[in-house]
Amino acid sequence: MLILSSINLNAQTPTNFSGKWEFDKTKSSPGFVESNYDGTVVRQITQNASTLKYFDTYIHPDRPDFKTTTDSYTLNGKEKIEKHSVGTSK
Numbered sequence: 638m639l640i641l642s643s644i645n646l647n648a649q650t651p652t653n654f655s656g657k658w659e660f661d662k663t664k665s666s667p668g669f670v671e672s673n674y675d676g677t678v679v680r681q682i683t684q685n686a687s688t689l690k691y692f693d694t695y696i697h698p699d700r701p702d703f704k705t706t707t708d709s710y711t712l713n714g715k716e717k718i719e720k721h722s723v724g725t726s727k
Contacts, residue, residue: 654682654689677695677697678695690707690709691707693705
């Protein structure tokens, strides 16, 4: 019985969020996308076993596409500390 119950304790495969995700402004928090932006915002996510990286692309038919800088998070449970010219982020 002990052996059978320990089989259920194995970790599940983590969800991989890789792909392109289009913001639905009607269902998203207004802090993430400017609610008055009249174009489309697409988030592209790349995930592997140790990191998750993403950037946003603002698409408007009358203007060139604008891409944000890539942000990344480690998935190892440790705090990520980055030093920048304007300070340190955690």
